[in-house]
Amino acid sequence: MDIESVQDAVIVSRNHTVCLVGGARVNPQVITSILPIVDHFVAVDGGADHLLDAGISPRAVIGDLDSLSEHARATFAAQITHIPEQATTDFEKALTRVANPMIIALGFTGGRMDHILAVLNVLARNTARAVILLDETDLCFVARIGETRIAPPAGTRIALMPLAAARVTATGLRWSFADQDMHPTGFISSSNEVAGPVTVQTDGPVLITLPAAHLQIAMQAAARG
Structure with a gap:
């Protein structure tokens, strides 16, 4: 339902x-x-x-x-x-x-x-x-379909974990990637790191994980509308 x-x-x-x-x-x-x-x-x-x-x-x-x-x-x-x-x-x-x-x-x-x-x-x-x-310890939320912008401090631990098939471009990471097919049984991005302002573009459900201390930042990024 x-x-x-x-x-x-x-x-x-x-x-x-x-x-x-x-x-x-x-x-x-x-x-x-x-x-x-x-x-x-x-x-x-x-x-x-x-x-x-x-x-x-x-x-x-x-x-x-x-x-x-x-x-x-x-x-x-x-x-x-x-x-x-x-x-x-x-x-x-x-x-x-x-x-x-x-x-x-x-x-x-x-x-x-x-x-x-x-x-x-x-x-x-x-x-x-x-x-x-x-x-x-941690928080996580599903990125918007389309574009999500988030700006934790450089060096912050971050992970992008697909919940289903998604094509994703992520910038501002220590290990950024472009136009990448992601899937729970395929490519994931765990234990990544923020290098600068982060932009995630996705057409499917991708979970963004951060340390719990960044709740206010996550709330701004997770907001819809």
Whole structure:
């Protein structure tokens, strides 16, 4: 199910930044660090327990609720939207009901490997959304179809990882490349380095990965519109 097909089910829809919090491991310091730039938090199933621990009341709690503690269930009873169908993951359930222009997602990059791969699958199918996966070490987002410009400091670690077939030109890297076919089973650009302002031109879904310290820079680059 594509995100664009469920506009009638939107729960959170404002011109602000929202943070989705999933049930995988979350460093409480990361939640604290993004408080000044996040307008609303949305818990994704067991992520409600992370927000409960942080003393944050979410705008909504979304998911099939199979990982939600009884304490969180009782505390956030008024915010719960139970979606029992199993055709989509809890991450996709939340994204289909959040129409904010910028989404930061915590608690989706650790834990079970199949959960991480499922998150990347959703991002690859919804390149029109500005979604940044974040943890205490790294962040990543899907480059715009067309051109993405980003200017981290020279020497910053960066990776370009295709989520499907894409033809890509990337400049401003230590190892730049032009008109290159990229594919998950073919050419990738991991452990690259910023040499100057970076421009990525792509016709397919390509994940840009940076250190978490560059969240503000990533938000500017990931913005759609």
